[in-house]
Amino acid sequence: MTQTTKPQVQQLAPADLRKAMHAGCVDFRKAPQFGLFFSAVYVLGGFLMIWLGAGHVSWILATSLGFPLVAPFAAAGLYEVSRRMEQGRPLDWAEILGIVWHERTRQLPWLGAIIVIYFLFWTFLAHMIFALFMGLSTMTNVTESYEVFLTTNGLSMIAVELVIGAVLAFLLFSLTVVSLPLVLDREVDFVTAMLLSLQVVKQNPIVMLAWAVIIAVLSLAALIPWFLGLVIVLPILGHATWHLYRRAIV
Numbered sequence: 628m629t630q631t632t633k634p635q636v637q638q639l640a641p642a643d644l645r646k647a648m649h650a651g652c653v654d655f656r657k658a659p660q661f662g663l664f665f666s667a668v669y670v671l672g673g674f675l676m677i678w679l680g681a682g683h684v685s686w687i688l689a690t691s692l693g694f695p696l697v698a699p700f701a702a703a704g705l706y707e708v709s710r711r712m713e714q715g716r717p718l719d720w721a722e723i724l725g726i727v728w729h730e731r732t733r734q735l736p737w738l739g740a741i742i743v744i745y746f747l748f749w750t751f752l753a754h755m756i757f758a759l760f761m762g763l764s765t766m767t768n769v770t771e772s773y774e775v776f777l778t779t780n781g782l783s784m785i786a787v788e789l790v791i792g793a794v795l796a797f798l799l800f801s802l803t804v805v806s807l808p809l810v811l812d813r814e815v816d817f818v819t820a821m822l823l824s825l826q827v828v829k830q831n832p833i834v835m836l837a838w839a840v841i842i843a844v845l846s847l848a849a850l851i852p853w854f855l856g857l858v859i860v861l862p863i864l865g866h867a868t869w870h871l872y873r874r875a876i877v
Contacts, residue, residue, distance in 0.1 A: 634813065634823060634876045639831040643874045644838055651867025654709050655859075658718050661708045662862025665701045669861060670854045698742065699735045699807055703727050705865030706808045713873070726811075734810040737817040738803065745799050752795075753788055760784035800839045801828040808872040827875045838871065 655662045707726045711718055730736075760780045775781050805827045806820035815823075828835040842864055849856030 634809070634815070636823065636826050636830050637875055637877055639827075639834040639871075639875055641834060641837065643871065644834060644841065647867045647871040647874065648841075648863070650709075650870040651863045651865070654712055654866035654870075655862045657712060658708055659862075661718065661723065662705065662866070663858060665704045665865070666858045666861040668701050669857050699739045700727050700730060702807055702865055702868070703730050703735060703811050705862060706811050706869045709866045709869040710812065730811065734815070734817040734820065735807075738806060738810065738820075741817075741821075742799070742803070745795070749792070749795055752791070756788050756791070757784060760787070796843070797836070797839055800842070801825050801835070804828070804835065804838070804868065805872050805875055808869050809876065812872075823876065831875070 704723060704727045707723050708718060711723070760783055761775070776785060802821045802824055805824035806817065809815060809820045809823060810817060845860050845864065846857070849860035
């Protein structure tokens with residue numbers, strides 16, 4: 628791992644997003660096998676979650692808890708591929724997977740735990756908002772009575788959940804967008820990494836908000852064809868995040 632002095636936050640411009648996306652596409656084209664491998668975890672995991680859940684909310688929640696834990700390690704694989712390309716080092720499967728495996732003893736599990744706690748908090752809050760607005764409608768089978776969401780309470784509930792969800796999602800994005808590649812690249816604790824990530828967003832609010840929107844739009848669009856779009860979108864975003872991190876931190 629790279630030993631450095633305290634990382635310094637840099638000023639970003641909108642052009643940096645375009646350059647990061649271009650670099651992400653280049654990395655994916657150069658080594659698609661790694662991107663396809665790590666993104667397949669999400670796609671196959673999504674189908675597995677649906678199959679195990681079989682329509683039962685409790686099972687879907689239980690199986691989906693594995694996603695936030697796996698996500699940092701899958702991202703670490705993509706970051707390591709981009710780092711090796713940047714340094715001109717060979718892309719060896721054993722070494723790349725070895726780095727991912729080694730991360731289990733460092734700071735990534737802590738970040739994964741933070742994401743899981745965040746996920747649980749949002750799940751609880753979303754249920755609370757639903758109950759507050761829908762009242763006795765919670766006893767309705769909403770999968771067969773979608774018109775309940777077209778009522779005044781239903782539309783208000785959707786609006787509130789969207790607003791609060793967007794705020795919480797951006798906060799989680801702010802905590803992890805730089806911290807995930809940072810703990811892989813340098814010997815730094817996860818708290819310091821999250822604070823630096825927040826500092827990057829605070830110093831570059833417009834650029835980082837735009838990056839969050841790009842990630843959200845592309846990810847949602849990739850979900851439409853049975854998660855299959857994620858096979859392409861996730862590796863590109865993963866590689867691009869590494870390059871944006873390299874521009875944001877010196």
